[in-house]
Amino acid sequence: MLIRFVSKLATTIFLSGCLAFSAIADTCDLSGSSLFIGEDTDFILCGDEFPAEISITSDDPSLFNVAYLQPLKRCDVDDKRGGFHVVLNADGSGETDLQVTDAATGDTLCKSSLRILPARNIEEPAWLNAMPLADARYINVNGIRTRYFDKGSGPVLILVHGGQAGGANNSAQKWEQNFAALSHNYRVIALDRLAQAGTDNFPAVKDYAKYFAHDAKHLEDFITTLDLRNVTLVGHSQGGWPITWVALKRPDLVSCLVSVDTVMVPDDIELMREALAFILYTARFVDPPTGPTVHSARRSMALRYPSGRNITAAKAQRVVDQYQSPKTATAREHMAALRMNPLHPSLKVLKQKAYDEINAGNLRVRSLVIWGAQDPQVPLGLGQQFNDMLSAANVETELAVVEGAGHAPFVEFPEEFNELIVSYCGEDH
Numbered sequence: 001m002l003i004r005f006v007s008k009l010a011t012t013i014f015l016s017g018c019l020a021f022s023a024i025a026d027t028c029d030l031s032g033s034s035l036f037i038g039e040d041t042d043f044i045l046c047g048d049e050f051p052a053e054i055s056i057t058s059d060d061p062s063l064f065n066v067a068y069l070q071p072l073k074r075c076d077v078d079d080k081r082g083g084f085h086v087v088l089n090a091d092g093s094g095e096t097d098l099q100v101t102d103a104a105t106g107d108t109l110c111k112s113s114l115r116i117l118p119a120r121n122i123e124e125p126a127w128l129n130a131m132p133l134a135d136a137r138y139i140n141v142n143g144i145r146t147r148y149f150d151k152g153s154g155p156v157l158i159l160v161h162g163g164q165a166g167g168a169n170n171s172a173q174k175w176e177q178n179f180a181a182l183s184h185n186y187r188v189i190a191l192d193r194l195a196q197a198g199t200d201n202f203p204a205v206k207d208y209a210k211y212f213a214h215d216a217k218h219l220e221d222f223i224t225t226l227d228l229r230n231v232t233l234v235g236h237s238q239g240g241w242p243i244t245w246v247a248l249k250r251p252d253l254v255s256c257l258v259s260v261d262t263v264m265v266p267d268d269i270e271l272m273r274e275a276l277a278f279i280l281y282t283a284r285f286v287d288p289p290t291g292p293t294v295h296s297a298r299r300s301m302a303l304r305y306p307s308g309r310n311i312t313a314a315k316a317q318r319v320v321d322q323y324q325s326p327k328t329a330t331a332r333e334h335m336a337a338l339r340m341n342p343l344h345p346s347l348k349v350l351k352q353k354a355y356d357e358i359n360a361g362n363l364r365v366r367s368l369v370i371w372g373a374q375d376p377q378v379p380l381g382l383g384q385q386f387n388d389m390l391s392a393a394n395v396e397t398e399l400a401v402v403e404g405a406g407h408a409p410f411v412e413f414p415e416e417f418n419e420l421i422v423s424y425c426g427e428d429h
Contacts (some may be wrong), residue, residue: 030098030112035090037119040067042299045100046075046083053103054084063116064090068295074285077278077376087295090116125310127177127414131190136172136198141221147198148172148191148222152183155255155427156228159190160219162237162263164341165211166332168292168323169300171197174236177310177414185422186232193239194218195331197322208334212347216245223253232425234258236408237378238342241350248357251364256425258368261375261407263342264351265382266389278303278376291323304407306374310414358393367397368424370417372405398424 035041045054056066068087075083093116100109136147149172159178163170172190182188192199194215195208202208219242223231233254235243240262247254282303287296297316302308322328338344357363367390371383380401387399400420402409410417 029110030114033112034115034117035064035088036117037090037093039120040087040089040295042295042302043086043088044072044075044083045086046072046079046081048081050082050084050109051102051104054109055101055103056086056088057099057101059097059099060094063092063094063096064088064114068293070288070293070296072285074281077281085296085299088114092116093118125177127180128312128314129176130180131173131176138198139222139225141218141225143203144194144218145200146191146218146222148189149179150187150189151179152185152187154186156231157182157186157188157421157425158223158228158231158233159188160233160235160239160243161190161193161196162235162239163193163196164238164335165195165201165208165215166328166335167196168319168328169297171318171322173197173318174408175410178410178418181414181418182421185426189226191219191222193242196328201327201331202334205334208331208338208340210346211335211338211340212241212344212350216242216350219243220246220250220253223250229253230255232256232258232421234260234421235262236260236410238263240264241347244354244363245350247365248354248362251362254365256366256368257363258370258421258425259386260370260410261372261378261383262369262386263347263378264354265378265386266355267348268382268385271379271381271385275377275379292319294320304377305412306376306406307404307412309412355389358390358395361393363390363393363395366425367395368420369397369399370409370420371399371401372407372409372412373401373403374405375407377407400424
């Protein structure tokens with residue numbers, strides 16, 4: 001077993017606006033903050049005695065506008081005070097005084113001095129728009145119309161996103177910053193998993209009760225329907241379950257297994273306690289009651305991606321569009337009714353069966369485990385335990401820790417992530 005730490009390289013950061021989150025104490029003083037012309041800048045105002053509604057004004061209204069204002073029942077994972085998510089967009093440079101008032105009474109809560117700086121020249125990354133919907137393909141997988149993207153030639157690499165049926169934050173396009181670059185070394189295929197994004201929902205409501213088993217079988221059937229062999233399987237988060245199942249049940253289909261911040265970790269309650277608090281916070285308190293907005297979706301990503309890298313307006317808009325889709329709403333309703341999530345007993349049973357198979361020596365492919373050092377959702381310690389379990393079962397495995405990354409290192413540091421896969425799973429390994 002090898003463990004390596006991957007340091008961040010000096011690469012261009014691309015953001016759709018500045019993600020400057022400022023946790024404010026009982027005042028709401030933003031003094032010292034800076035805005036850039038043309039960019040959205042996010043602030044979190046926290047306090048014990050905030051009114052139900054606030055107004056934000058300036059002595060020079062021409063310099064910026066309030067692009068977004070969302071009440072928060074809880075400011076942060078460890079901060080139970082209420083507050084507001086505020087997004088300011090700058091129109092002109094200079095200095096201005098900002099005033100926060102009680103919208104009902106007009107009473108002043110605080111005043112701040114803001115600097116507004118000239119627009120920055122932010123280079124767009126080469127991967128932007130790498131997976132347009134016009135390039136999507138469809139295939140019938142045992143009656144399930146399945147959407148996927150396919151690019152390049154050579155050994156086959158399949159990218160399997162995370163999330164679950166009814167979720168809004170995951171699809172094949174989650175891999176957009178990796179897709180084109182990996183196609184230089186592989187035939188890269190990224191699919192929408194069962195009942196997510198552009199892939200059909202279950203044909204019958206009763207099928208949701210066996211969601212995790214059906215999800216894994218759908219991946220296997222997708223591979224065989226395309227008549228593929230010796231593929232490299234890359235699975236992120238909940239996508240780590242189906243790739244592990246396929247590698248165990250059909251070793252003839254798989255040559256290399258890449259688990260990225262995977263759900264397949266052991267159930268260590270101590271390590272998961274903080275992570276569960278984070279998961280509950282992001283599920284209950286980040287978005288408005290009506291569902292995600294572009295700005296709340298950006299904040300949700302920023303909480304998961306501590307580097308703040310590669311968070312774009314297009315990514316946030318996809319979250320909103322997918323959430324509002326009637327197809328997604330149907331799957332979400334059925335999954336919620338069953339309380340189907342990674343803590344559901346059905347997945348625990350399937351995971352234990354997988355552990356038994358692994359411990360019996362039945363995982364016969366090379367394994368690469370990639371983890372974000374600052375993952376708030378599935379802590380690094382769990383990734384280390386997972387890799388240790390594989391090593392103890394004599395699996396050829398390596399743990400690569402990406403420093404500065406959170407739950408999705410492939411999003412935050414795509415160049416480093418891609419190189420890990422090519423160097424470990426490539427034909428020259």
